[in-house]
Amino acid sequence: MELKLENIHKSFGIGENRTEVLKGISCTIESGSICVLLGPSGSGKSTLLNIIGGIETADEGNIYIGEEKLGNMREKSLSQYRRKHLGYVFQAYNLVPDLTVKENIEVGAYLSDDPMKLDEMLNMLGLWEHRDKMPNQLSGGQQQRTSIGRAIIKRPEILLCDEPTGALDYKTSKDILKLIEEVNRTCGNTVIMVTHNDALKSMADRVIKLRDGSIRSNKTNEARTPVEELDW
Amino acid sequence: MKNPLYKRIPREFRRNLGKNIALFLFLTLTIGFCSGYFIATGSLSYRLSQNYEKAVTEDGHFTFDKKIDSELTKTVEKNNAKVYELFYKDKTLENGNVMRLYKLRDKVDLVEMYSGQEPAKENEISVDRLYARNNDISIGDKINIDGRDFKVTGFSTAPDYTSLYKNNTDFMFDALTFCVGFMTDEGFDSLDDTGIKYNYAWVYNDRGLDEDTKHDKAEKLMNALSDRSQEITEAIRQAYLSAMLSGNLKSFDLDISEEDMPPTLTDFIPSDSNSAINMATEDVGGDKIIVMWLLYITIAVIALATAITTKSTVEQEAGVIGTLRASGYRRGELIGHYMIIPVFMTLVAALLGNVLGYTFMNDVCASMYYGSYSFPAYVPQINAEALLLTTFVPAAIVLLIEVIMLVRLISLPPLQFLRRELKKNKSSGSLPLKAGGFTLRFRTRIILRNYQAYIVLFVGILFANLLLMFSLIWTPLLSNFKDVILDNMIAENQYILKAQAKTKDSSAEKFALYSLTNENGEDISIYGISNGSKYVSGLDLSDGKIAFSSAYSEKYNIHPGDTVTFSERFSSQKYELKVGEIYDYPPSLCVFMSLDNFRTTFDEDDDYFTGYFSDKKLDDIDKNYIAAVIGRNDLTNSADQLENSVGFVKLFAIFAIAVYILMIYILSKMITERNSRSISVLKILGYKSNEISGLYNFSTGAVVLISMAVSIPLLGLLMKYLYFAVMQNYNGWVSFFIAPEIYPEMAAIGCLCFLAAYLLEMRRIRRIAMNEAIKDIE
Structure with missing residues (x-):
């Protein structure tokens, strides 16, 4: 599903404390691609991701998801939009503490009429043998895998990842990125990933660099570098 | 697909097993008691309402100083009523108690045997069940009346003496020293006529009259009886005057004897004014509102405490909620999820409570009434109203309080959950505190941060103290009243x-x-x-x-x-x-x-x-x-009977203590859990468990003490107004008195309740591991 952003503005605060976080962002993200939003802290990348995810509203501008205009949606429709089209992965894994790995993934499956097969998903995530463990019995990487499983099991057309490796070590980060890459390849969903790690730009089809709320560059990679070959 | 979040509910329940079991038991027993009460009172009211038809309860009675003549009987019949003789003799027993004796009845105010048999022989008697219980009389015992022994064949109840009022104007009924007994006609006639009262009961021909019509008719009947009596008196007076004027006074004097003097109406009591008939009926229905509100306030206080706990859980799981909302979970799904345990638990406790109500508690509650009134035996009736009042309404209260709190909280945008920005006003936590040492400031911060929980704790303590005070005041109040009576006796x-x-x-x-x-x-x-x-x-x-x-x-x-x-x-x-x-x-x-x-x-x-x-x-x-x-005993009888009747109020103390401990326990547990990470950090820093407990539990202790210091004197004032409101409905007056020792007694009970909760919390704090602080925040 193609995503089109038109002149997105967003400010926080009032009066003298008003800060413009996004200053007219416009871009198009192609269906089935991996898009990396790069930028230093405070550049507005997470805010942009949240606006795309419908959990924050833009002060100005339009977002089109396929043919649908996001700005026209009310809270109920937004909730339905997220339920149907989006998968979310955060830096903090936010797993339900009293549910096992398998059940946490089921939390995502519940939202879909046609979810992916749970056992296959557990195998793909490498969590089969951990499926009955509680989140507090897992490592950070395993928790993030679970959270990715929860996001993708409902076959979202867009997978939004906010610093998914921000809390992980190098090796685990790589494993998670490989997983995201594999999900994109096998499921064909559009992946939009926020990161401040410049090295990740190579794994993307499109790299948008933000600084001070504006797009500094918007480039496409002719050929993505497999995550396996990335180093930082 | 079933919502997978439901799977965490039994785990969540188990995780807080101690708290949930305590809450569940408390709710079940409270609702069970209230359900039992409603079932017992509903069944008793039904049984008493049946009495009107089944036992042909009188529409009133009147007493003349002698037997009435046929003219007066006709006067009653002209008022569309039938009149029946219900003569009685008051006999003082060897122990000084008074036994009011009637013949067995077959037309009006029919006697029902609670146990044993009706008297069949001249030397047999049945006595009131309650009096017999209060005076340890068993079937087969003998009672001496006027020097003769009468064998007790059974325990009876009569619809015109459901509460044992000797006189309708008495302040209280008296089931300790006053009794109603029934004998065969021969037995009754065999006793001398000292103390006989020519009492007559009337029954309207139309038994379907409403209360207003009955009242109007009773007024007309009273006027007719007293007019008729006055007519006769007037006729005699005229005859006397004529005799005097004609100089035949001497001969007239000879003609008129004591027996020929017209009967004088000495008492007239329509059934709606008869305390012996109505007191029990009104009391059975009268406490319903109090019990209902007691239940609802209890449920509301508990619901507030659980809502605060739910709120704390939501705050701790803000990230999860934000992610679920961002993933498309609807607000309703999450609200439903978080309130399901308290609402479901209340519903199950209510249903179980109702089962208890039908099987056990109804007898417990009925026994409170059987301890004061002379009721016939009753059969528990299915009571739809009790089911509604004790099952659906409590569940609805919990649902409402949870929904109000959760809707407000979960309506926040997903992003605020993800950022853990759930408080609209964050200033209370960052008040500049400069005075005092570190520990004082630390404790103050705990109170400020948990102020909502502490407000609920205050409300809970206020309510518990109200119940506690209500249960504690009666014994010293009545004891004081007896002293006051004796100190102020006009004469011995x-x-x-x-x-x-x-x-x-x-x-x-x-x-x-x-x-x-x-x-x-x-x-x-x-x-x-x-x-x-x-x-x-x-x-x-x-x-x-x-x-x-x-x-x-x-x-x-x-x-x-x-x-x-x-x-x-x-x-x-x-x-x-x-x-x-x-x-x-x-x-x-x-x-x-x-x-x-x-x-x-x-x-x-x-x-x-x-x-x-x-x-x-x-x-x-x-x-x-x-x-x-x-004499002395007569004056203190009413206080003794009142003391006997309010004995069950002492149960309130147990209930109050349960509310006290539960409130402190639930809220301090929530505060400890909310701060478990900080507590873990303090442990890493080298604080000992008792030092940490001193910081956290001291804050709760301070709130408990402040709540007691405010609520106890406040309730002392409030209790006076409550007492006046309650006592206005009674005949007579018992001076209000709160024994000074009640205040320290209540404070001591409060402190002991806190101590019990403190020890539980101490255990919980000890159990918090140091690695809690280094776990990833979820």
Whole structure:
């Protein structure tokens, strides 16, 4: 599903404390691609991701998801939009503490009429043998895998990842990125990933660099570098 | 697909197993008690309402000083009613108690045997079940009446004595020293007629009349009876005058004997004014509102505490909620998820409580009434209202409180959850605290951060203390009342005479006594006091001045200068009495005037009096002239009976303690859990568990102490108003008194409850591991 952003503005605060976080962002993200939003802290990348995810509203501008205009949606429709089209992965894994790995993934499956097969998903995530463990019995990487499983099991057309490796070590980060890459390849969903790690730009089809709320560059990679070959 | 979040519910329940079991048991027992109460009272009310038809309960009764003639019977029948003889004899037993004896009835006020058999022989008797219980009388025992033994064949109840009022004007019924017994006709006739009352019950031909019509008809009947009685008196008076005028007075004197004197109406009580019939019925229904509110306030307080706990859980799981909302979970799904445990638990507790209500608690609750009233046996009835009031309403209260709290909280945008920005106003946590040392500031911060929980704790303690105070005041209050009665006795004995009799005893002092009804329909004793009385001293009753007892002043809030209107019960005659002064006499509602003023006011002869005050026994008065002797025991009887009736109120103390401990436990547990990470950090820093407990539990302790310091004196004031409101419905007055020792007693109970919760929390704090702080925040 193609995503089109038109002149997105967003400010926080009032009066003298008003800060413009996004200053007219416009871009198009192609269906089935991996898009990396790069930028230093405070550049507005997470805010942009949240606006795309419908959990924050833009002060100005339009977002089109396929043919649908996001700005026209009310809270109920937004909730339905997220339920149907989006998968979310955060830096903090936010797993339900009293549910096992398998059940946490089921939390995502519940939202879909046609979810992916749970056992296959557990195998793909490498969590089969951990499926009955509680989140507090897992490592950070395993928790993030679970959270990715929860996001993708409902076959979202867009997978939004906010610093998914921000809390992980190098090796685990790589494993998670490989997983995201594999999900994109096998499921064909559009992946939009926020990161401040410049090295990740190579794994993307499109790299948008933000600084001070504006797009500094918007480039496409002719050929993505497999995550396996990335180093930082 | 079933919502997978449901799978965490049993785990969540198990995780807080201790708290949930305690809450569940408390709710089940509370609802079980209330359900049992509603079932018992509903079934009893139904049983009593059936009495009207099944036991042919009278529509009223009247008493004449002698048998009525056929003319008076016709007077009743003209008023579309049937009249039945219900003569009785009051006999004083060897132990001083009074037994009111009737013949077994077959037309009206039919007697039901609670256990045993009806008397069949002349020397057999059945006695009231409650009196028998209070006096350890068993079937087969013998009771001596007028020197003869009568065998108790069974325990009976009569619809006209569901509460054992000796006189309708008594402050309280008396199931300790007053009893109703039934005998065969032969047995009744075999006793001498001393103390016989010519009592008649009437029953309207139409048994379907409404209360207003019955009331109007009763008024007409009373006027008809008293008019008829006066007509006869007038006829005799005219005959007497004619005889006098014609000089035949001597012959007329010979013609008229005591027997020929017309009967005089001495008592007339329609059933709607008869305390012996209505008191129990009204009481059975009357406490329903109190029990219902008690239940709902309890549920609301508990629901508030659980809502605060739910809120804390939501705050701790903000990230999860934000992610789920961002993933497309709807607000309703999450609200439903977080409130399901408290609502479901309340619903299950309510259903189980209802099962308890039908199987066990109804008997417990009914026994409270069977301990005060003479009810027939009852069968528990299916009560849809009880189910609604004790199942759906409590669940709805919990649902409402949870929904209000959760809707407000979960309506926040997902992003705020993800950022853990759930508080609209964050200033309370960052108040600048400069005064005091570190520990004081730390504890203050805990209180500020958890102020909502502490407000709920305050409400809970206020409620628990209200129940506690209500349960603790009665024993000392009644004990004090008895002391007050005895300290303020006018005389050791009050001899009420049937006819004027003389005594040579120098301690005796004449007085006159009359009964009038005040505007509230309450019977008030009017005393005529001899000049220079040594028994009622310090009063200025000269020049027609009138004094009101302090009990009257307290109950009706009257002051010197006010005018109070009284009336005769059976006539339209009214008296307006001006309050001259308030006489410090707390035992009863009465009015004092000089004996001369009394005679003038009530148009009596110059030598009129009705009895003697005396500190000694007056042995030189013939017993036949004495209607009653009021001594110490008679005065304290009502307090004894009241003490017996309010015994169950002591149960409130147990309930209050349970509320106390639960509230402190639930909220301090929540505070500990919310701060488990900080507690873990403190442990890493080297703090000992008791030091940490000192920081966190001290804050809770301080709130408990402040709540007690505010609520106990506040309730002391409030209780007075509550007490006045409750007691206004009773005849008579018991002075309000809170024993000073109740306050420290309540404080001590509060501290012990806190200590119990403190020890539990101490254990919880010890269990918090140091690695809690280094876990990833979820």
